[in-house]
Amino acid sequence: MSAPLLEIENLTVTFPTSRGPVDVVKGISFSLGRERLGIVGESGSGKSMTGRSILRLIRKPGRVTADRMTFDGIDLLSQSERQMRELRGARISMVMQDPKFSLNPVMTIGEQIGEALLTHKKLPRSELKARVLSMLEAVRINEPERVANLYPHEVSGGMGQRVMIAMMLIPEPDLLIADEPTSALDVSVQAQVLDIIDDLVTGKGMGLILISHDLNLVSRYCDRILVMNSGEIVESCKASDLHKATHPYTRGLLAAMPRMNEDRDELPVLDRSTWTTGAGT
Amino acid sequence: MKNAAIHLENLSISYGKTPVVFDVNFSVSEGESFALVGESGSGKSTILKAISGLAPDWTGKISVLGKPRGHAPDREFAKVCQMVFQDPYGSLHPRKTVDDCLAEPLAVHGIGGRDTRVKDMLDAVGLDQRFRFRFPHQLSGGQRQRVAIARALMLEPRVMLLDEPTSALDVSVQAEILNLLKKLRREQGLTYLMVTHNLPVVSFLCDRMAVMRHGRVVEIAEVDALKTGRLSDPYSRELYAASGGTLQPA
Numbered sequence: 001m002s003a004p005l006l007e008i009e010n011l012t013v014t015f016p017t018s019r020g021p022v023d024v025v026k027g028i029s030f031s032l033g034r035e036r037l038g039i040v041g042e043s044g045s046g047k048s049m050t051g052r053s054i055l056r057l058i059r060k061p062g063r064v065t066a067d068r069m070t071f072d073g074i075d076l077l078s079q080s081e082r083q084m085r086e087l088r089g090a091r092i093s094m095v096m097q098d099p100k101f102s103l104n105p106v107m108t109i110g111e112q113i114g115e116a117l118l119t120h121k122k123l124p125r126s127e128l129k130a131r132v133l134s135m136l137e138a139v140r141i142n143e144p145e146r147v148a149n150l151y152p153h154e155v156s157g158g159m160g161q162r163v164m165i166a167m168m169l170i171p172e173p174d175l176l177i178a179d180e181p182t183s184a185l186d187v188s189v190q191a192q193v194l195d196i197i198d199d200l201v202t203g204k205g206m207g208l209i210l211i212s213h214d215l216n217l218v219s220r221y222c223d224r225i226l227v228m229n230s231g232e233i234v235e236s237c238k239a240s241d242l243h244k245a246t247h248p249y250t251r252g253l254l255a256a257m258p259r260m261n262e263d264r265d266e267l268p269v270l271d272r273s274t275w276t277t278g279a280g281t
Numbered sequence: 282m283k284n285a286a287i288h289l290e291n292l293s294i295s296y297g298k299t300p301v302v303f304d305v306n307f308s309v310s311e312g313e314s315f316a317l318v319g320e321s322g323s324g325k326s327t328i329l330k331a332i333s334g335l336a337p338d339w340t341g342k343i344s345v346l347g348k349p350r351g352h353a354p355d356r357e358f359a360k361v362c363q364m365v366f367q368d369p370y371g372s373l374h375p376r377k378t379v380d381d382c383l384a385e386p387l388a389v390h391g392i393g394g395r396d397t398r399v400k401d402m403l404d405a406v407g408l409d410q411r412f413r414f415r416f417p418h419q420l421s422g423g424q425r426q427r428v429a430i431a432r433a434l435m436l437e438p439r440v441m442l443l444d445e446p447t448s449a450l451d452v453s454v455q456a457e458i459l460n461l462l463k464k465l466r467r468e469q470g471l472t473y474l475m476v477t478h479n480l481p482v483v484s485f486l487c488d489r490m491a492v493m494r495h496g497r498v499v500e501i502a503e504v505d506a507l508k509t510g511r512l513s514d515p516y517s518r519e520l521y522a523a524s525g526g527t528l529q530p531a
Contacts, residue, residue, distance in 0.1 A: 042451040043422070157321070186320040187478050188523040213451060216525055256456035258481035260524065261508040266463070267456035267485065 004031040005175060005207045006054065009068040013049045013231075016061050024049050026231040032175075036201065036208040038218035038239065040253075041228035047211045050228070051177045054209075055094055056084050072174060090120040093168040095197075097180040099160030103152040109136075109163050110148030116167045135166045139196050158189035162196065169200055175207040183212070194221050215242070215253055227253070285347070286311040286440050286472035287332065292341035294324070294331045301327050302496045304341075309489075311346075311439070314466060314473040316483040318520065319493035325476045329442045332474070333364045345440055360390065363433035367445040369425035373417040379403075379428050380413045386435045398435065406431045407461060423454035427461065434465070443475040447482065459485055480524040484508055492517040 013025040025046040030037075041047040053064045056076060069076045071092060079087065088094075096102040104112055113132045117123065123131070136144035139162040152160060161181060168176060178197060182190040198221055201208045212218050218225055219242045227235040227250045235247040245251055252270040287309040294302040302324040309315040317325040330336035332343055334354050343350040345362050366372040373382060383399045392398070403410060406427045417425055426446065433441060446462065447455040463486060466473060477483060483490050484507055492500045492514060500514035512518050 042453060187480075188320055188520055191523045215452070220525070253452055256453045258456075258459065258479075258485035260481050260484055260510075260521075262481065262484040264485075266460050269457050269460065270453040 003073075004033050005072055006032040007068060007070045008054070009066060011050065011053060011064070011066040011069065013046070013053050013058060014063045014065070024231050025053065028228075028231075028233050030226060030233065030236070032207050032209065034174075034205050034207050035224065036198075036210065036222040038210045038212065038222035038225045039228060040212060040215050040218050040225060042213055042253075044230070045228040046231040047213075047228050048179050051094065051179050051209060051211050054177060055088055055092055057094075086120070089116060089168075089173065090171045091173050092175045092177065093171070093173040094177040094179060095161075095164050095168050095181045098184045099152070099157060099164050100184070102164060103160060105152055108149050108151055109155070113148075113163065113167045113170055117170045120171050131170065132166075135170045136163075138169075138200065139163070139166045140192070141166075158185050158193060161185060161189075161193050165193070165197060165200075172204065173206065175209070176201060177209045177211070179211045180213070181210070182217070183214075190217070197221075215257065284311045285309065286313065286345065287315075287474055288342070288344045289328070289332075290342040292328070292331065292339060292343060294327050294336055294339040296327075296336065296338065300496070302331075302339075305498055307491055307498065307501060309472060309474055311472055312470050313489065314475065314487045316487040316490035317474070317476045317493055318478055318480065318483060318490055320478065320520075323493040324496040325493050326444050329364060329444050329474065329476055333362065333442055334358070356390070359386075359438075360436045361438050362440040362442065363436065363438040364442040364444065365426075365429050365433050365446050368449050369422055369429055370417075370449070372429050373425055373432075375417055378414050378416055379408075379420075382417075382428060383432055383435055386432065390436060392436075402431045402435060405434070405465070407457075421454075422450050423457055426450060426454075426458055430458075430461065430465075434469075437469075439470070440472045440474070443473055445477055446475070448477070448479065455482075462486060480507060480521060492520065 008031065009029045010027045011025055012023055012027050014021045014023050028050065039047045039050060049058065052058055058064050066077060110132050113135060114128050117128065117131060132148060133144045136147060141147050141159065141162060155163065181197065182193050185193060210218055210222055219239045222239045225237055225239050225242060226233050227247065229249045235245055235250045237245060245254065255268045256270060258267060285308040289305055289307055292302065292305045293300060305328060317328060319325050327336055331339045332345065332350065337352045345358065350358060380399055383402060384395045387395045387398060399413065400410065403413060408424060408427050412420065412424065420428065447458050450458060459482065465471060475487065484504060487504055489501065489503055490507065491498045494516050500512065500517045502512055506512055510521060512521055
């Protein structure tokens with residue numbers, strides 16, 4: 001592997017509250033090559049904030065500070081808003097959780113995907129259409145011609161999420177951040193959507209950051225895993241070594257999950273007092 | 282069938298002109314925990330709604346603890362059968378305290394001794410007494426779901442309808458709620474009819490399950506078949522594989 005695609009050192013995200021500033025991400029560092037990285041944690045662990053801060057999507061009054069945040073040699077912290085707009089979508093893109101709220105309800109699917117490409121590149125209309133259709137095909141949508149003319153409310157959740165992925169991948173970015181891309185979907189559809197992301201990412205040699213609360217799912221689809229708890233990375237390991245995890249939090253999460261062949265009478269519950277002073281459940 | 286807690290016969294349900302559930306037949310015996318699994322839109326939640334009276338447009342027969350269920354709201358029915366909803370954020374009144382919320386069913390049914398009953402119930406679901414006068418927004422998701430379960434249990438029902446009780450929660454909190462549900466069932470001899478799409482949860486909490494697709498039950502299986510991966514219907518096997526299970530020949 002050559003130079004890492006993304007390098008982050010000492011990233012902190014702070015929000016002011018009535019009781020003084022609160023760090024939701026507390027000085028985390030990691031780097032990413034052209035590989036699949038999973039970030040796992042529970043609600044409030046700061047995993048989504050980490051993803052958003054890479055794209056500088058944290059709005060005021062939130063504040064992002066870092067010693068170093070470079071993407072492919074570009075210093076993300078010193079970019080102007082205009083320069084960031086050029087990066088977003090074209091070089092780094094993000095798939096959000098719920099297709100219902102992230103697609104424009106009054107534009108057809110074809111127009112939306114086309115717009116994502118046109119923002120970054122001028123193309124003749126016929127070529128644009130061909131690209132959109134082939135992208136829809138790549139995310140395994142049957143009858144792309146028909147679907148391109150539908151509005152978001154006319155498609156199912158799984159299809160909506162595939163449209164989102166098509167939209168995010170059509171400018172051929174180098175890094176895809178997928179923030180809980182499947183938690184709004186059914187189990188059977190989840191696997192399909194992740195397989196598509198996986199195929200496209202490995203096929204194009206992109207980097208992927210998969211943010212999720214589902215340890216099993218992340219271990220199936222990623223090379224490396226970071227486990228976050230209350231804004232800190234508590235464990236970093238290879239996905240295949242997840243079962244050898246050492247931190248009590250990771251072990252607790254693994255144990256708390258019911259298994260397919262469940263024989264325990266009671267599920268072990270996390271004892272939060274041992275490693276964190278943060279808010280409990 | 283003797284001692285059926287819930288008995289459904291040729292149940293078809295529609296919303297307006299759209300039929301959603303077709304000819305469903307199954308029985309849940311008393312004290313059993315039965316799961317309905319399937320993808321969104323397969324009609325599993327609709328069955329719970331029909332039983333609880335929220336989807337009145339049905340034909341066929343529903344009986345709960347031997348009594349046939351009518352189409353109209355039924356006060357007596359509420360005493361034996363209660364429902365817990367998926368989203369703890371949406372199912373509690375934002376401007377009522379936990380105490381109001383738990384005492385309301387008692388007031389509606391004219392049951393006395395509210396103070397002690399509310400206190401006891403908070404203990405039963407593992408909530409500290411200091412939560413009694415808090416509002417839902419001051420509670421975490423897991424605590425809210427505990428309140429929702431407590432509210433359902435206030436009338437001491439014998440049958441509980443659970444609509445994805447843990448899918449909005451984190452795994453560690455999910456474990457707490459699942460343990461709680463298991464404990465309550467053991468202590469109070471409750472019957473559960475639970476909707477979920479999480480097969481490992483079924484494995485932990487249920488005795489039998491029905492797999493639904495497109496409004497029909499495609500397979501009813503013992504939980505042992507799920508544990509060993511010996512499901513017979515192709516769709517249930519697909520669902521099982523998608524949940525990360527290893528299939529065995531049926």
